[in-house]
Amino acid sequence: MERLGTLWKYQEIDLLMDQHILDKKNSDSRKKLLKIRNYLVRQEENLISMDKDASQRNNLLGKLYEEYNGISGRIHTQIEKMESDEIISMEELEQLTKEGLILKDLIRRKEEELKRLSKDLDNFKKRINNIRQKVSEAKKEYIEVKKVYDAEVAAINKELAILKKQRDAVAQNIDKALMAKYKNIKASRTPVISPLTGNQCGGCFMSLASLVVQRVKDGKRIVECENCGRILYDKESIPS
Numbered sequence: 548m549e550r551l552g553t554l555w556k557y558q559e560i561d562l563l564m565d566q567h568i569l570d571k572k573n574s575d576s577r578k579k580l581l582k583i584r585n586y587l588v589r590q591e592e593n594l595i596s597m598d599k600d601a602s603q604r605n606n607l608l609g610k611l612y613e614e615y616n617g618i619s620g621r622i623h624t625q626i627e628k629m630e631s632d633e634i635i636s637m638e639e640l641e642q643l644t645k646e647g648l649i650l651k652d653l654i655r656r657k658e659e660e661l662k663r664l665s666k667d668l669d670n671f672k673k674r675i676n677n678i679r680q681k682v683s684e685a686k687k688e689y690i691e692v693k694k695v696y697d698a699e700v701a702a703i704n705k706e707l708a709i710l711k712k713q714r715d716a717v718a719q720n721i722d723k724a725l726m727a728k729y730k731n732i733k734a735s736r737t738p739v740i741s742p743l744t745g746n747q748c749g750g751c752f753m754s755l756a757s758l759v760v761q762r763v764k765d766g767k768r769i770v771e772c773e774n775c776g777r778i779l780y781d782k783e784s785i786p787s
């Protein structure tokens with residue numbers, strides 16, 4: 548059957564084009580690009596929140612320094628008082644000593660807190676820098692992989708353009724109604740034309756009535772599989 552043979556040829560090119568389009572979608576470099584892009588998006592978000600966190604820690608450290616300086620100032624005032632020639636009472640002296648001990652303890656604790664907090668902040672900043680470094684490396688990698696991907700896509704698109712010309716040429720010999728039927732079936736299942744396998748539809752493997760099989764073999768008209776709707780053809784009748 549001549550027109551089915553032409554449609555078969557059309558389908559061959561059509562399926563080849565589908566495969567190229569799928570190759571583009573499934574390309575390793577495309578997957579890699581998506582992975583890097585997702586990583587970059589995640590890390591940019593991460594860095595924004597970490598920067599915010601770092602600035603909060605910085606503020607806290609600043610406040611702690613202020614407190615430390617305040618205590619240090621009080622100690623200094625006390626020492627000046629004790630070292631002055633001013634005559635003070637015994638009670639006052641005892642009070643000053645007691646206060647001095649408390650202040651000494653307080654400043655020691657603030658010093659520890661300061662040390663701990665600045666160490667934390669340093670580590671935190673190191674982590675941020677580490678991420679920044681990785682992000683910058685990922686950006687470089689993205690550019691490199693993108694080059695590979697773009698070259699792949701350009702090659703596939705070139706091939707697709709050639710195939711499309713071939714397919715369009717074949718399509719000129721297919722009547723509109725048959726082409727519309729092909730496209731209609733293609734919208735839900737592919738391939739559209741399915742070979743007879745014994746008495747089964749090669750697309751859905753449903754057993755066909757012998758009358759249907761005979762009609763397909765006769766090749767006088769277009770026969771669709773009753774189950775899946777594909778156009779059936781007899782391999783023997785179509786030149787390979």
Ligand SMILES: [Zn+2]
Binds near residue numbers: 748751775
């Ligand atoms: Zn079928």
